[in-house]
Amino acid sequence: MSRSLFCLLLLAVCSPAIGPATHAQTRALSSDSAGRLRLVVILSRHGVRSPTWTQERLDGYSALPWPKWGVAPAYLTQRGYTLIKQFGGFDRASLAGEGLFEAHGCGDASNTYIWADTDQRTVASGKALAEGLFPGCPPEVHRLADGESDALFHPTAKGVKQAQADAAFAEFSVRARQQTDPLRGELLEELNNVLRGCAPKIACTPEHAPETALLGAPTAPVRGKGDHIADLTGPLAVASSLSEDLLLEYGDGMTMADVGWGHVDESQLRRFLAIHSDYFDLMHRTPALARLEASNILFHIVRTLQQGAERKPLDGAIGGVDAKLVMLAGHDTNLAGVAALLGLHWALDGRTDDTPPGTELAFELWQDAGGAYSVRVTVAMQTLRQLREMPDLTIQAPPAQATLRVPGCPSACSWQDFSVAIDKAIDREAVYPFHSN
Numbered sequence: 001m002s003r004s005l006f007c008l009l010l011l012a013v014c015s016p017a018i019g020p021a022t023h024a025q026t027r028a029l030s031s032d033s034a035g036r037l038r039l040v041v042i043l044s045r046h047g048v049r050s051p052t053w054t055q056e057r058l059d060g061y062s063a064l065p066w067p068k069w070g071v072a073p074a075y076l077t078q079r080g081y082t083l084i085k086q087f088g089g090f091d092r093a094s095l096a097g098e099g100l101f102e103a104h105g106c107g108d109a110s111n112t113y114i115w116a117d118t119d120q121r122t123v124a125s126g127k128a129l130a131e132g133l134f135p136g137c138p139p140e141v142h143r144l145a146d147g148e149s150d151a152l153f154h155p156t157a158k159g160v161k162q163a164q165a166d167a168a169f170a171e172f173s174v175r176a177r178q179q180t181d182p183l184r185g186e187l188l189e190e191l192n193n194v195l196r197g198c199a200p201k202i203a204c205t206p207e208h209a210p211e212t213a214l215l216g217a218p219t220a221p222v223r224g225k226g227d228h229i230a231d232l233t234g235p236l237a238v239a240s241s242l243s244e245d246l247l248l249e250y251g252d253g254m255t256m257a258d259v260g261w262g263h264v265d266e267s268q269l270r271r272f273l274a275i276h277s278d279y280f281d282l283m284h285r286t287p288a289l290a291r292l293e294a295s296n297i298l299f300h301i302v303r304t305l306q307q308g309a310e311r312k313p314l315d316g317a318i319g320g321v322d323a324k325l326v327m328l329a330g331h332d333t334n335l336a337g338v339a340a341l342l343g344l345h346w347a348l349d350g351r352t353d354d355t356p357p358g359t360e361l362a363f364e365l366w367q368d369a370g371g372a373y374s375v376r377v378t379v380a381m382q383t384l385r386q387l388r389e390m391p392d393l394t395i396q397a398p399p400a401q402a403t404l405r406v407p408g409c410p411s412a413c414s415w416q417d418f419s420v421a422i423d424k425a426i427d428r429e430a431v432y433p434f435h436s437n
Helices: 003-009 055-059 078-097 120-133 162-178 182-195 235-251 266-285 287-310 332-342 384-389 415-425
Strands: 036-045 112-116 220-223 230-233 325-330 360-367 373-381 400-404
Touching (some): 036 287, 112 120, 162 220, 162 230, 162 266, 230 235, 230 266, 266 287, 266 332, 266 384, 287 325, 287 332, 332 360, 373 415
Parallel strands (some): 112 325
Antiparallel strands (some): 373 400
């Protein structure tokens, strides 16, 4: 798409960019310094869920059985629901503080539109957000029918041109082979010890070794299956999944005797999560893959912002013209891909570019006194301690937050600067119509 055409689509209004936030932990500037907040589009990850693997598959990688979850694989847990509901309550308080919502009551429920992927964990997370935002009068959670693949969250399931897939796989392969960080090897050894039933940094020879060894063949790029264009074989992909399972145990409030069979505390968990970040950097932040996987959802987020600015219905926008808040209940893969497209990075709670359960990537539409629009991008997530202890989230005790810088912009983008960033980011051939229910 040409820049001139995209600028027309994006209401390319020239306006001065807004300066940086005065407080690192506020999600946005106050209305006094940034004008008026008109619309927020939030892309969120679902809450704490059970592992995606079956119990049998998990147990094959460990000397001892993994803890039982009491819900089906990949389902949101009751605690996960409560944590997301708390996040919704914080969002309400934050948006009320910025003047977008009333502090209490149901009046703004009709101006809130929630769209969720069709998985149980995303639908349930959407409902939890709705309850947290509007206790007693939650808005409907919209979605496609059970079993349908939603291209908003899984666009490559619709198919990718062979030339595009080949180019993306080639770029992914180069990046995968260049990853030689010695820290990763050390962490894999430590995780392997835990799986064998030993303390992370102590050599061990347990009587019963796992049926399937974590270590062995080196990590190597392979063609993906289904909606995955590329994937990895070897220990990194497995360790990424298992390290996040340890996070889920911790976040779901299991006893410390059950978290890593008693061998993983919060400090060690933080170290293991670097494995997951390594894997996600390759799988979802490789530029060519991100363009195919995230262009669609970013395009529809932008159309939604444009509709909020123009105040008239636009094809491709999500929610109605009067929407003040649009929430998309999706996955960490969606957040990582969109962040990669826009060159967004963050360091929160001692981790870089992490997207733990409940993470929110927000696009805020601001209008200044002269009528010009700008966009601010922020990220918020519950810390490990907040996931574990489940305290109330308040303005005084918020989740970890940061205002993100889009390359080419200061802390906020004018429409003109934002249009340039989007034009560079999106692959128009990877954009599909949005079909609401």
